[in-house]
Amino acid sequence: MTFPAVRPRRLRMRDALRRAVAETRLHPSQLVLPVFVVDGEGVRNPIGSMPGHFQLSVDQVTLLAKEAESVGVGGMLFFGVPAHKDETGSSAWDPAGPVPRAIAAVADAAPELVRWADVCLCEYTSHGHCGPVRGGVVDNDASLPLLARAAVTYAEAGAEVVAPSDMMDGRVAAIRAELDRAGFHDAVICSYAVKYASAYYGPFRDAAGSAPAFGDRRTHQMDPPNVREALREALLDVEEGADMVMVKPAGPYLDVVRAVAEVSPVPVAAYQVSGELALIEAAGERGWVDRDRVVMESLVGIARAGADVVLTYFALDAARLLEGSR
Numbered sequence: 001m002t003f004p005a006v007r008p009r010r011l012r013m014r015d016a017l018r019r020a021v022a023e024t025r026l027h028p029s030q031l032v033l034p035v036f037v038v039d040g041e042g043v044r045n046p047i048g049s050m051p052g053h054f055q056l057s058v059d060q061v062t063l064l065a066k067e068a069e070s071v072g073v074g075g076m077l078f079f080g081v082p083a084h085k086d087e088t089g090s091s092a093w094d095p096a097g098p099v100p101r102a103i104a105a106v107a108d109a110a111p112e113l114v115r116w117a118d119v120c121l122c123e124y125t126s127h128g129h130c131g132p133v134r135g136g137v138v139d140n141d142a143s144l145p146l147l148a149r150a151a152v153t154y155a156e157a158g159a160e161v162v163a164p165s166d167m168m169d170g171r172v173a174a175i176r177a178e179l180d181r182a183g184f185h186d187a188v189i190c191s192y193a194v195k196y197a198s199a200y201y202g203p204f205r206d207a208a209g210s211a212p213a214f215g216d217r218r219t220h221q222m223d224p225p226n227v228r229e230a231l232r233e234a235l236l237d238v239e240e241g242a243d244m245v246m247v248k249p250a251g252p253y254l255d256v257v258r259a260v261a262e263v264s265p266v267p268v269a270a271y272q273v274s275g276e277l278a279l280i281e282a283a284g285e286r287g288w289v290d291r292d293r294v295v296m297e298s299l300v301g302i303a304r305a306g307a308d309v310v311l312t313y314f315a316l317d318a319a320r321l322l323e324g325s326r
């Protein structure tokens with residue numbers, strides 16, 4: 001029997017060889033861990049729809065940050081769960097709020113972690129929308145100065161990356177102008193440039209207490225069928241001064257991650273969202289999939305699609321798994 005001269009299997013016969021020729025490489029420094037910060041001390045409120053994750057007080061976030069830094073995780077993204085909510089979301093720019101205090105504490109405790117602050121008002125408004133509401137719809141232009149004010153507050157606390165997730169038109173330019181006016185010329189803006197109106201956010205809304213009291217967010221978040229619109233959104237944000245652009249969710253939108261990565265002149269991030277976490281954890285708990293392998297395969301897939309940075313609730317586990325595989 002004549003065998004073919006070309007045998008691709010030759011490069012797959014041993015783990016060391018497979019690693020040597022891997023086309024996509026994932027490193028813990030590419031991973032950013034999202035956390036939910038609340039007031040109080042010693043608080044670890046379990047999030048039922050997000051197994052293994054908690055609403056944490058600042059002292060507990062600090063402990064988690066040290067652990068993340070020790071395994072090489074690249075960054076931590078802060079979401080606030082405030083005690084006070086109102087029509088405009090004023091707690092978002094309160095310097096004594098949970099997010100500014102957590103940012104400052106992590107800067108001291110885990111200085112190697114890059115500190116990311118989510119910039120949106122939905123966790124802070126009494127109605128759960130991403131800005132002031134007029135006639136049942138978020139008022140785009142009235143939201144911009146409020147988002148910029150929150151971004152400056154986070155930068156003052158020590159945030160190195162501010163990440164506007166509201167999807168208001170013009171918010172990157174407004175935030176850049178206000179950061180520069182306040183002297184934070186080196187603060188990085190990673191815009192959630194391509195954020196879809198997705199059903200995958202359900203567990204997050206439990207965690208952040210940010211479900212809309214009425215209506216939905218389809219007036220400003222993107223429609224899932226659209227890709228060309230995603231490219232336009234990303235490039236507009238780059239024109240306005242975004243230093244990075246993000247696609248959210250990640251897993252169901254890998255084609256969009258790839259399309260954005262092919263045209264973006266700046267690094268691309270992708271957010272593996274709470275619903276993706278919940279699906280993997282539920283299937284793993286039932287023994288339907290090998291949980292750890294699916295976690296790593298999903299993250300490699302996001303990186304392979306073109307993401308330079310991956311925001312994921314699996315960041316700690318993935319960092320440990322990556323270390324164990326070397």
